[in-house]
Amino acid sequence: MKNSIISEAQIVKAIKEYEGGRELNDVCRELGIHKSTFYNWRKKYAAWTVRS
Template sequence: MTKRYTEEQIIKAIKEHEAGAKVEDICRRLNISNSTFYNWRSKYAGLEVNEAKRLRELESENNKLKKLLADKLLEVEAMKDVLSKKW
């Protein structure tokens, strides 16, 4: 069973750890693995909730732009192929 946690929940868990709570206790309460917690910590440590939301928005926008770029590069390659053929 996969659970999806919000940025608020993730940052709250990280702040609990920074305040002295044990990783094992946090992981048991959230029903996640230690590696999941440490992945969260590497991504969200030092962020506030609004910054984490902005990070997610920027990652989403970046993925859209990468897809657009890939599509345009494919179009350019197709046009080069068409133009390179002799009529």
């Protein structure tokens, strides 16, 4: 399995920014990822954003 360049903390931060009203295209462009990757992360890390 390939190691990710993007840390889990960055993923959670990106999800919070998106849920806070930032455009999905901007978030994906900044991280250099595809929209589908972001949606997969959102499914996986959704519980993490609730705690903080």
